[in-house]
């Protein structure tokens with residue numbers, strides 16, 4: 001973080017740093033863990049095409065909208081709505097974003113905890129997925145009982161430690177190196193996928209859209225995934241943009257983030273599905289899919305243990321760059337709106353996430369029979385945040401930016417007060433005024449069976 005301050009707030013050092021950190025927030029378990037499992041549950045190709053369309057038509061415009069609000073006001077989500085509106089909207093959008101961020105942080109920490117477990121098990125040579133029964137038994141062994149509780153706590157402590165050391169000093173530096181490394185590793189695994197016997201079947205599953213499979217559930221799932229993966233709808237990108245310098249071109253940053261984020265998700269799909277079909281597993285396994293499939297890949301690779309350790313280590317770090325960003329939402333809110341000290345705000349957010357995280361971790365063990373609306377606590381937190389809170393947050397943001405906020409303010413943000421061109425301004429306006437809110441609204445109505 002630079003020593004330059006803007007209204008008393010820190011600013012990202014470089015343009016590259018700002019993009020890398022934004023991509024660091026977007027790229028995480030959402031791409032590598034959540035995307036394949038959602039695609040698997042929702043029929044592969046049909047899900048993929050909807051997801052990509054949502055990224056392009058809703059994701060990119062909303063990223064621009066959040067960036068404008070964040071950088072233009074240099075505030076947290078609550079403050080941004082308050083400065084640009086009349087306060088009442090901030091009382092809806094603010095708490096919604098903060099609740100969503102804490103729900104996500106809770107279940108995310110459990111999955112991130114699995115990455116720690118898998119990294120250590122790989123390192124000690126304890127990961128054996130030589131056949132289906134052993135593989136599944138081992139997964140259960142590693143993710144039930146007291147161990148996931150421990151790793152969830154360990155993960156949250158790591159997250160806390162980074163947060164308490166100031167506004168992301170280390171993260172900016174770390175993401176600059178680690179994200180490209182993770183990307184390279186994924187590309188290497190993709191090349192390996194090409195040689196698996198199930199490559200063709202996997203590719204067909206992922207890339208051949210069967211339009212008859214596009215149901216309301218697929219649409220809602222794909223929209224939720226686009227929001228989740230781009231860290232949209234909860235003020236996360238708004239908060240990060242409040243640290244951007246005026247030199248950052250917002251449109252370009254949004255496009256780059258969406259492109260890289262989708263690329264990582266597609267790479268993850270290309271790695272997972274050929275393996276699913278090669279090792280005779282089911283694409284519909286749900287949240288456990290990636291953790292059950294990846295070890296098979298590592299098992300058949302020369303030096304698999306090293307690949308596996310490295311991969312889960314990088315995934316753990318990619319998760320950290322995402323959880324740090326989602327924690328910032330509530331921390332900046334508690335600091336700037338409730339006048340708490342950063343340390344107190346960090347302790348409060350972490351404590352809430354700890355309680356939520358432990359409940360989610362227990363969903364795979366002692367609380368596995370405890371369901372609400374037919375979902376375990378883990379699944380409920382995931383569904384509520386990704387498929388409900390984030391799209392509602394996006395809906396409010398698009399209407400707000402499209403209809404309420406002064407046009408000139410948005411134009412000034414997108415063009416840095418006329419210093420450069422933003423040729424897609426008309427299209428952007430159309431998307432935030434009409435396309436995004438109408439699409440989100442219809443998908444919601446559709447999912448509750450009205451349209």
Ligand code: PHE
Pocket residue numbers: 025026027028029030031104228229230231232234236322323325326
């Ligand atoms: N986008 C992150 C991921 O894909 C998750 C995230 C969601 C981060 C919401 C911040 C806010 O892993």
